[in-house]
Amino acid sequence: MATQLRRTPRPDAAAAADAAAPAVSPWSGAGERQRQREAKRNAVLSTAAQMFNERGFHATSLDDIAARLHVSKPTLYYYVKNKDEILLACVDKGLRMTLQGIEASRAAGGNAVDQLRACMQVYAGIVMQPFGMCLIRVGDEEVPEPARGELRRMKSEIDLAFRRLVAQGVEEGSLAPCDPKMTAFVIAGALSWIGRWYQPEGAHTPEEIAQQCIETLLGGVLARAPRTTRSTAKKRAASA
Template sequence: MATRTPRKAAGISPWKPAGARAQQREAKRNAVLQTAAQLFNERGFHATSLDDIAERLHVTKPTLYYYVKSKDDILLECVRTALGMMKEGIDEVRRAGGSAIDQLVECMRIYSRIVTMDFGMCVIRIGEDPLPAPRRKELRRLKAGIDLEFRRLIADGIAEGSLAPCDPKMAAFVLAGALSWIGRWYRPDGDMTPEQIADESIALLMAGVRQRPTPAKKAATRKSK
């Protein structure tokens, strides 16, 4: 009786498929960027070295060069990521439609939330100033696109009667400036969550802080006259 030769087991490659390797590399690159953003926010851009970033990630400095070119490259990507998140969020709100004031409030909420995140805080605390001129120009173009969306929403709100007449350019600067400052004073271990900060900030910006007389006080004032 002939014996059957056992079939060899299919070999298992120690290398992951190309798609999985690409995902793993992207995940590690994102970890480099996120860690760098945290350190930039904590220590400042100039006081943070590639050695500091490598040490926090528990890797060697040469390993970083597999994912990024330089410290300037890291800052560029951190700021670009945050601005991209803002633009994507605003675009989504615009596509959803609704009244101009509702869209404006939602865009303010998105902006406020992002500046409490690592990349968003990096935009506010570090910005593009440490970068060479050509890279600063690119990031300023992205910022201008976000500013333009706020101006358009404010102008639409004035047109629909939900916002008081004002200069949309000045109003956009004031709103964005106030919301941006959150990225400077926000602390993850603070008393308020990012959501609470957004709600409170937007309420103050939309209503103002000046005390308005109640209907009863208005009536009393008219009678006294």
């Protein structure tokens, strides 16, 4: 007669725990999927900005961007519509970083020169980053309408921020009398140009470059006569 095998009943507590345990889904929740998609979209934009800076917008294709990311070209279309959208997003990021940094510098307080120096530091630092560099190296004419008008409006906000600080400094007496509009153009133009010649592998760090350029703009390039102290003046008078 065959021996029947009997299953040993599991303890009631263990069985109840198994029944109460939620099933583990292999799919991420909506929030996690959105975070992953945003992270991958940012990777596409960052890579594109670097390649636009290296090769130029027109010389960079979606195939080039996909190859550097080690994905297929169709994969890119899940995150962006076309190359124009990528360019617009890169330039927009550079502008918003700049405006937010300038606003934070002004909100920190201080006199006009302190705020101007802080804003210059922010601006110089951003134009040496991929999105800021893309903002400088890509011309407005390469951005399609109607976004071109919005980008020009945002750029004018940067210009107006510098103008206000220059005018405030002149009024306070901390800056020499000047035309705020012309001076703001000079400051922004000089700092913007860093984004064209800066090379990450160069001899100077971004901080050193920004500091040197700011000191040159604020202090000028002409040698200044050393200040004569009272003791020096007395010695000169005695020997005369």
